[in-house]
Amino acid sequence: MDTAWMARLRTRWYGYAMSAALVAVFLGAALAALAASTVDPAFEPVVRRLVADGFSESRLRRLYSRAEMAFSQNAMADKLTSLYMRKYGLRIVADTQNRLSALGWYPGPVDGRLDRMTKWAIKSYQTAVGLPPNPAASESLLEELARNPVRAPENIAYPDFSAREVHDIVLTPQRLGEAREFYARNREALSRVRQRYGVPEEYLVALLAVETRVGLYLGDRVAVVNLSSLVAAEDLKRIESAFAYEKPSPDRRAWLEKKALQKGEWAYGELKALLRYADAQNMDPLSIPGSIYGAIGICQFMPSNALKYAVDGDGDGKADLFDVADALMSLGNILRAMGWKTGMSDEAMRKVFYAYNHSRVYVNTIMDAAARLREDAASGRLTP
Template sequence: MSIRCSNPFRIGPLLAAAFLCNLVAIFVAPCAEAQTPPAWRPLVDRLVLEGFDRAAMDSLFARARLAYDPEPMVDKMEALYATKYGIRLVRAVQTELVRLSYLDDDVDGKVGPNTRNAVRLFEQAHGMAVTGVADEEILALAKRETQPKPADLSLPEEKALVYSSVLTPERLAEASAFYKAHRKALQKMRASYGVPEEIAVGIVTVETRCGLYLGEENAFATLASMAASRNPTILDSLVAREKPTPPQRSWLYNRMNEKADWAQNELVAMLQYAALNGLDPLRMPGSVYGAIGICQFMPTNAVKFGVDGDADGAVNLYTADDALMSLGNFLNEHGWKAGAKNRRAQRKALYRYNHSIIYVNTVLAVADHIRRGAPSQ
């Protein structure tokens, strides 16, 4: 199951002198006839202001033949707006659950533990699959209900929240196979950065199924589309549905521009990372928001924390040796202490890798599985 057997993203040796003169010339041959599609021209103008060669950028976008896609930005703003202000659907569900005594007076449109538990109780009372998701089906049923919550209804004790899809026998077998196939690289990472092998395996298991699933998106296209998303009309459906107040609408549009600036910064880093390491930026699969490689680094982190684990002169996060060393470097720089056995300290460092309690719980669960099956060290 070695992921190091091939390197389809490498396109040739890096010419350091040429890189200093022109980052993009390493992987793009400028063409006089190349024309940037209209949707991308404002973004190319901004990249030129960042120091990139216009002819090279025109060639890059012409070669990419990319269609601008507003959906990544729309999805991100939907999530940010829901976190900041709540959403109307959840607020309506909460209102009905308060009426039926499943929820205290906590109507804010945000999905927190109280709302999830109230929905779970409602689902349990009505013989439904217990999900805790406040959706249209729950709203419709709650509106028709006239009976309050049964007095003796209670939730069973909840286990630690994890991604159950990761902790299946098949996925855990993939984790064990990766651990066995890359023992030397994992030991080298631990010796260099103090991160236990099983923790690293837990992360790559959750992130990319140990490199078997690198994402269905073109990371360049995703980041370029988000960086180009500065027209407020792409949020018209969100505005029509949620009916934000003028201050809320102002926040929404300002936040969109901030995320576009963030995406442009990541796009610049991707171009730099690709040029430095002889990789083609148009052939990098990634996540829905542009994370790349086996360990799913954003490009700015790839530039900052990337390590050449196999000493071949390049940092290729699509290979196990480089990805594992880079992961160890990131965790070490973000608070992982060598020899740390305190679970709280481990959780804190992992939370900085991904700000999700469920994510941290799942990584530690995979690590426990690897630890139980690993030979003594």
């Protein structure tokens, strides 16, 4: 046998094998890179839409390919559930009210709306059966009511909810203590805002106490993920599971589809604003925490308001809403834009705060907290 020929054959075969191995290695690396850079399918239309509006595709794809960028139905489901309950009432709430009423815990109407009395009844029942109080209607609560039908005491005293509702948790000693300490630590920055925009210190601090515990809690979500998810959830099919118990009729489903589209369009504008704000502040969008609907910073501005009203409060050339001085000055700026004037009446103040957040409970809480902080300042109880 020609050994030279065999050697050449072996060499050629080895070369082919090495080439194939290298191809496999490179192909595997390419496939791994492709898998790592895959955009969540729910976000692919969002990316294409942003590109069409002038955003850099390469930068967007790097952002949306990161592991944190995963679609969540929570924001849209939460918003639509709230709107649906307000308009039609929720079946799961009505079923809960029915069972609580039969056991003597709930004296109100079975209307499917999670009002103060319904929340009180749920918490009272849960406390009676040894569960942690959580005033929400759920299938697990219905199962507990069926499994453990503990009746209310014969002499149960139902509370009077005629007084203005407030967020009680904000007015606890701990939360008010946090607000007093913030006030004392930031007197100089607060004074600058009052001098420039006319907003007294106690109202600024009270608002921040409601929004973020004066900066101690900035949200446990990522703003860009939630806003992107809201945009993606314009397609109601992405959140259908949230309404599985309700089984909405065709006309109500059509209403939900319309609302999902409206909220998605709103969220798209806020998403664009967030990306521009992050770029202007040289921030990684995924480093920006926010509320379930994308509000950001110590004062919880929506991104579109961040672009309009965020101002530099400490002279460093930035308008960073996560910096106390900048956040306070920006808050004064937006409140003045919403109508704040020196010497205005309580009712006029309420209108300004309602413009900031469309919630009567929110406004009541700010006014109550501000009154307490004003008393503390007057009596010298503010200590850092």
